[in-house]
Amino acid sequence: MGKWLSVVGIGEDGFSSLTPIAIALVNQAKVLVGGERHLEMLPKTDVRPKLVWASPIGETIATIMSMRGQSVCVLASGDPMFYGVGVTLRRKIPLEEMTIIPTLGTLSLACARVGWSFQEVETLSLCGRPVELLSAYVYNHAKLLILSADKNTPSQVAAILQSSGYGKSKLIILERMGGNQERIITSMANSWNHTEIADLNTIAVECVADKGITALSRVSSLPDNAYHHDGQITKKEIRSITLAALAPLPGQLLWDVGAGCGSVGIEWMRTHDHCRTIAIEQDASRLKYIADNASSLGTPQLRIIFGKAPLALQNLLTPNVIFIGGGITNKGLLETCWQALPPGGKLVTNVVTVEGEMKIFDWYKQLGGNLTRIAVQKAEPIGNFWGWKAIAPITQWVVVKPN
Known part of the structure; x- marks a missing residue:
């Protein structure tokens, strides 16, 4: 069986930055799959069948697999293989049946906005994962890029930093990167008081330890x-x-x-x-x-x-x-x-x-x-x-x- 499933990454700027190949894959698909935000980027005149991701996501994955052999296009955020739906689909569907086209992803955009190089940052996704995972990544001078679950994640991150003795850490909240509603909010963890945060956000953290705080090594053994x-x-x-x-x-x-x-x-x-x-x-x-x-x-x-x-x-x-x-x-x-x-x-x-x-x-x-x-x-x-x-x-x- 040939390639019937395409996964196309889209940024906040919509279809304007897609390559000709990516546009062709979207245009030739018989069925389109994505979040409401992505599907709303399509022209109102597009009457092709569309699937919105269900919760749990496994239901929609099963529906996609049932259409094997048809031309299906999944619209994803940024790079589908960076904590994205492309990874989930790849676990179920052979690569020989898929075409994956990324666009500029969150990591690239965030590093560009804050002036960090890829090799100096550590990344962590809190989408559908416990926020307490953050504790294993925190040490003095660490530079972290965190994919938020929603608008509440920044305040949760700030709270963990404070309770861990890293209240002086700098938080940079990057909302809707690449779109016309992009916004950057900067705050210290110990003075965080922002309530109006977009659900689509990424957090850059420069970790600064309070005086007397000793970081816990990831190598055994802890005291x-x-x-x-x-x-x-x-x-x-x-x-x-x-x-x-x-x-x-x-x-x-x-x-x-x-x-x-x-x-x-x-x-x-x-x-x-x-x-x-x-x-x-x-x-x-x-x-x-x-x-x-x-x-x-x-x-x-x-x-x-x-x-x-x-x-x-x-x-x-x-x-x-x-x-x-x-x-x-x-x-x-x-x-x-x-x-x-x-x-x-x-x-x-x-x-x-x-x-x-x-x-x-x-x-x-x-x-x-x-x-x-x-x-x-x-x-x-x-x-x-x-x-x-x-x-x-x-x-x-x-x-x-x-x-």
């Missing part, structure tokens, strides 16, 4: 006091060694079994936007710790499962890596985790008890891997002097499932 916990936390030094053993890669899914306050799974996700975590915890009182920590540290999409492993592990998405931080002696837990791993998957477990060591040593004799004893001592005052205080030693087993 223990960055987390709310009841003592059940993998200590900073052990966490750093553990994250190195887990070795997260973009797109991988971690099972954090016996998650405690969620520190390992959260730091796994902080390494890359596409890293995912399912945290499994049997203590109900710790679920709020995990949720609060995930929200405040920029990983609100972490998934939390309440229950005791291995029973709580049923019907979960297949993991790439499993970390067992607690409950290693639970009957059937290691067996269930090993079976759940695909070939090439990795299992990492930390134990502090003799019983736990005996369990993993039996498995180590069968499967191999690396068995490591980790001991850490920290200097602390003893009266008028200083001495070394030991953190409880950890025995760590790391093993990869054969292909």
Whole structure:
């Protein structure tokens, strides 16, 4: 089958800036799809069938796919492959059946308006995503470009910056870029008081830390006091060694079994936007710790499962890596985790008890891997002097499932 679906990016200036090829694709289409704003750009005399995006968007995607073979044109904003509908369509439809024509996108326009180069900015979309994701991107002197969900996003961003100790950050709100209603609003986060904001807006942020604020690294490990916990936390030094053993890669899914306050799974996700975590915890009182920590540290999409492993592990998405931080002696837990791993998957477990060591040593004799004893001592005052205080030693087993 040939190319039947075209996706054409349109700016706020409408069809005037489209290339001849893009105009031809729009003109020859039998059916047009887009938001009301885009479809209203068409001449009033255009009587071709038109589909307005439904909510949820999946309904319209299914309708488009049902018209496979007909000439369909989707009108999109700017660059359809930059957090756009082109990405969604591409997941469902082979590229061989599509033609994608971008126009000048939000990123290009925003950088031009504020005078930033592409390579010095980080981008984040908050369209249909939790605004708390912002927390993972904030550090002193960072330059952020944020795609807003609607007119309320700038005030939410300002609030997060203030609560994170970045109230002096500069916000530049770029409304309807490229059109005749374009407007730029500049404000400090701590003095934000604008209420009349267009739904179509992009936020440029120059992050400025308040005095005394220390940015939290995206590389492990965060200080223990960055987390709310009841003592059940993998200590900073052990966490750093553990994250190195887990070795997260973009797109991988971690099972954090016996998650405690969620520190390992959260730091796994902080390494890359596409890293995912399912945290499994049997203590109900710790679920709020995990949720609060995930929200405040920029990983609100972490998934939390309440229950005791291995029973709580049923019907979960297949993991790439499993970390067992607690409950290693639970009957059937290691067996269930090993079976759940695909070939090439990795299992990492930390134990502090003799019983736990005996369990993993039996498995180590069968499967191999690396068995490591980790001991850490920290200097602390003893009266008028200083001495070394030991953190409880950890025995760590790391093993990869054969292909």
